[in-house]
Amino acid sequence: MRFELGWCEGARRCESPHFNQRPLGEVSLLVIHNISLPAGCFGLPYIDQLFQGCLDTNADASFAQLQGLEVSAHFLIRRNGERVQYVSCNDRAWHAGVSRYGERENCNDFSIGIELEGTDTEPYTPDQYQSLTALTQALLAEYPSLSTERIVGHCDIAPMRKTDPGQSFDWERYLEKLKEYTQELRS
């Protein structure tokens, strides 16, 4: 999986206007999220619309609260494993909000945001784990300041506000696979 100007080969490109420059150009943290629109519903076009700034807020009563919200992520991984990319990894997407990693605030400045289509309670699909692992491996290879130690959930950098990716995300399964891969690279 190659990258060109921060765009991942093979991902469906769905450009968002919700991005700007990274102040230091740094990419050193990966943030895992979940999203579903409406909550608990999968396979609908609303996540693309939200990140592209064209969500029809009349489509569902719960969308009223999303009116005017300018958010994005670099990637979405759908239930069938499809990868969608909204913002170049070289640019700053708007996924983390008020956040802190160690001593550093504003994690959007230096992180890549990956959304999993899902909820805090519903298990993610095998296709999603496979797709996420392959994408993470490609990102680790492309951005040397990333590492398996620098992968967090949104809940870790905004603990008072956010719970995603939730108890439904199997961190052990994900990180084990990544470590196997990293060891293969070293041997």
Ligand SMILES: [Zn+2]
């Ligand atoms: Zn999140």
